[in-house]
Each structure stands twice: as structure tokens, then as C-alpha cells.
Amino acid sequence: MAAQLRPPRVASDAIEFADPAADHAALLPELEAAAAQVLRSGRFILDREVAAFEAELAAACGVAHAIGVSSGTDALLVLLMAAGVGPGDEVVTSPFSFFATAEVIARVGARPVFADIEPDSMNLDPHAAAARIGPSTKAVITVHLFGRAARIAPLEAACTTAGIPLFGDAAQAIGAAGDDGRPVGMLGNAAALSFFPTKNLGGFGDGGAILTDDHALAMQLRQLRIHGAAERHRHLVVGGNFRLDELQAALLRIKLRHLPDWTAARRRVASLYQRGLAGTPLHLPPADPGAVWNQYVVRVPGDRRAGLAAHLRADGIATEIYYPAPLSRQPCFDADRHRAGELPIAEQACRQALALPIRPSLSASQLERLTESVNRFYAGPG
Numbered sequence: 358m359a360a361q362l363r364p365p366r367v368a369s370d371a372i373e374f375a376d377p378a379a380d381h382a383a384l385l386p387e388l389e390a391a392a393a394q395v396l397r398s399g400r401f402i403l404d405r406e407v408a409a410f411e412a413e414l415a416a417a418c419g420v421a422h423a424i425g426v427s428s429g430t431d432a433l434l435v436l437l438m439a440a441g442v443g444p445g446d447e448v449v450t451s452p453f454s455f456f457a458t459a460e461v462i463a464r465v466g467a468r469p470v471f472a473d474i475e476p477d478s479m480n481l482d483p484h485a486a487a488a489r490i491g492p493s494t495k496a497v498i499t500v501h502l503f504g505r506a507a508r509i510a511p512l513e514a515a516c517t518t519a520g521i522p523l524f525g526d527a528a529q530a531i532g533a534a535g536d537d538g539r540p541v542g543m544l545g546n547a548a549a550l551s552f553f554p555t556k557n558l559g560g561f562g563d564g565g566a567i568l569t570d571d572h573a574l575a576m577q578l579r580q581l582r583i584h585g586a587a588e589r590h591r592h593l594v595v596g597g598n599f600r601l602d603e604l605q606a607a608l609l610r611i612k613l614r615h616l617p618d619w620t621a622a623r624r625r626v627a628s629l630y631q632r633g634l635a636g637t638p639l640h641l642p643p644a645d646p647g648a649v650w651n652q653y654v655v656r657v658p659g660d661r662r663a664g665l666a667a668h669l670r671a672d673g674i675a676t677e678i679y680y681p682a683p684l685s686r687q688p689c690f691d692a693d694r695h696r697a698g699e700l701p702i703a704e705q706a707c708r709q710a711l712a713l714p715i716r717p718s719l720s721a722s723q724l725e726r727l728t729e730s731v732n733r734f735y736a737g738p739g
């Protein structure tokens with residue numbers, strides 16, 4: 358192992374995978390002032406900061422309504438509750454995503470039905486998903502994975518024909534646009550956002566939002582997030598506590614103003630990767646002007662993923678595996694455990710996908726070191 362003979366890198370030299378503090382370092386005085394103002398106001402729940410953030414978020418995302426909620430997971434959960442999905446129902450979704458996408462389906466008592474993904478985008482295949490819609494299907498959740506809007510053309514029509522909603526898991530895709538130019542919040546009936554710290558608009562704790570153009574759905578979601586109450590002490594339906602905090606909203610308002618710059622920086626990193634890695638055997642993610650690159654995930658052919666990750670680690674470069682196993686093979690979905698080979702493209706992605714660091718604070722010299730290290734891996738004896 359030649360890698361072990363090299364002197365270890367000093368910590369300051371390491372290229373971290375995510376670095377939320379570095380990304381907002383320049384905004385610290387402004388963020389601290391906003392937090393102090395909320396602390397002094399005595400108003401902490403669904404007040405003017407949340408209302409202002411929702412209006413600014415809806416405008417920034419090109420939709421009529423944004424509803425702030427407690428997390429991206431809860432955004433998805435509330436959407437399924439609004440659609441009346443329950444025991445005995447099925448929801449079609451992608452097997453290649455973060456666990457929460459399928460978890461929320463099980464949480465309302467329904468069964469996730471997985472359709473395979475597209476090999477290039479690694480998003481849910483809209484034809485395969487449409488084919489899985491049956492009499493028990495009550496909704497479809499597509500995933501705008503890694504910051505790339507999923508293709509939905511045939512799927513959207515199939516959902517309309519079936520009379521069921523199409524929701525988007527846009528936790529990683531704030532600001533993304535589809536191939537027809539529609540903003541991610543207008544693809545299907547609604548989209549769920551997450552403000553988990555490593556997402557493109559990262560908060561300081563948990564938070565999420567739902568984007569929709571559907572006025573009636575927006576009203577329903579606003580009720581569900583406060584225990585199904587239409588007014589105080591009058592509960593029309595059973596909801597929950599799915600509120601976004603004033604403190605998060607005040608801080609997110611400041612960061613939202615910088616999102617276009619950070620998205621532009623992510624796009625620059627992605628295009629430098631495309632260029633710097635073009636000569637390697639890696640399968641690079643396809644170019645997409647509408648993508649916002651929450652992750653830059655390559656596929657490593659020929660069983661060399663672990664080797665490449667180890668090589669990069671020895672060079673002080675962190676990588677991640679998104680995602681190591683299809684959701685269809687998670688033990689908690691045991692009763693319906695899919696056979697290996699049933700979703701071949703997702704399974705291959707799970708074996709090959711490797712996420713390289715991508716974030717606004719990545720410097721040009723770090724990026725150069727990164728691409729140089731990958732190229733050196735492939736120049737060496739394979």
C-alpha cells in the first residue's frame with residue numbers, strides 16, 4: 358500500500374466533505390444580530406420572521422406558496438397526510454435516495470413501491486414509476502436527487518390520469534429547474550425542501566418547507582402543521598406539531614439572499630470537475646443548467662470505488678457514499694423485501710456512487726488538488 362508510506366497530511370491541509378461554518382463565515386455579524394433580535398422579541402413560534410421568510414422563499418423559488426415546517430422529513434410527511442395516504446395504500450418512489458423519502462410512506466401506514474432509476478441522472482425513471490401506478494397507489498414521490506430536477510414528463514401525465522398527486526422530494530434541490538424550465542416547486546403538485554445544515558440553504562438546526570402553487574393544498578398544510586387547527590381550539594383534522602421556529606426563519610432569511618451566489622459557486626465547481634475529470638474512466642454526472650449541485654456524485658466503474666476513496670483519504674480528501682444500499686433492501690421494509698437484482702440500475706448506483714466534496718467554500722487550489730489526486734489514481738498501476 359503505497360498510500361501508507363506517504364507522510365500523513367496535517368489537519369489544516371485536509372479537504373473536508375462539508376463545512377457549513379466556513380460557508381457562512383462572512384455573514385456571522387449579521388446572523389448574530391438577527392438571532393439577538395429574536396431572543397429579545399419574546400416571539401418564537403409562527404410569527405413575523407416565519408411569515409416574512411415564507412414570502413421571500415416563495416418569491417425566490419417562483420411559486421405562490423411556501424410553508425415553513427420542522428424538517429424536510431416532516432415536509433414530506435405532511436404532504437402525504439394532506440393527500441390522505443394511509444394503511445393499505447401504496448406510494449411509488451425511488452429506491453435511490455435518503456431514507457426519509459421511503460420512511461414517511463411507512464409512517465402513515467402505507468407501503469413504498471419502488472421503481473428503478475435512470476442510469477445517467479440517478480433520478481427516478483418516470484416511465485418505470487408510471488408503470489408501477491396501480492389501483493392502490495395514492496401518491497408518487499419523485500426525488501430531485503443531488504440537486505438535479507427529476508424528469509417527470511410521462512409520470513406527471515400518468516398521475517393526472519390516475520387522479521393522484523405527484524410530490525417532489527427537493528430536500529437537495531432548492532433553486533433547481535426542470536428540463537422544461539419549470540422551477541422545482543412547480544414540478545408536480547408540491548415539493549419538499551430541507552434546511553438541514555448541509556443542504557444548499559442550510560439552517561442552524563432542523564427545518565424544512567413545502568413549495569406549491571396550489572392554494573387549497575397550502576391552506577391544508579398550514580392547518581396540519583399546527584395540530585389540524587383551523588382556528589385556536591378547533592381541530593378539523595389530526596395534524597401535528599410541524600412548525601418552523603422564528604429563530605431559524607430569521608437566520609434563513611439572511612442566508613436566502615446569498616443562495617444565488619452559492620448556487621453559482623456550486624455550478625462553477627461542478628463544471629471544473631467536469632473538465633478536470635473528463636480524462637478519467639469515471640462516469641460523470643450529465644451537464645444540466647438547471648441543477649444546483651447539492652452533491653457531485655460520480656460513478657466509479659470496475660470495483661475500484663473503495664480504492665479511489667482510500668487513495669483520496671490518504672491525500673487528505675474526504676468523500677462520502679450516497680447511497681450504499683437501495684431503500685428497497687433496508688431491513689425495516691423486510692415484509693416487502695425486494696430480491697437482489699430487481700432494481701438493477703439502483704443497485705449498480707449503490708455499488709458505484711462516490712460523492713466528491715462540492716460546496717461554495719471549496720477553493721480553486723483545493724479543487725485542483727482534488728482533480729489532480731483522482732487523475733493520479735488512474736495514472737498509477739490499476
Ligand SMILES: *Cc1c(COP(=O)(O)O)cnc(C)c1O
Pocket residue numbers: 428429430431454455457458500526528529550551552553563564565
Ligand atoms: C435531507 C433529506 C431529507 C430529510 O430532510 P431533513 O430536513 O433532514 O428531515 C429527505 N430527503 C432527501 C433526499 C434528503 O437529502
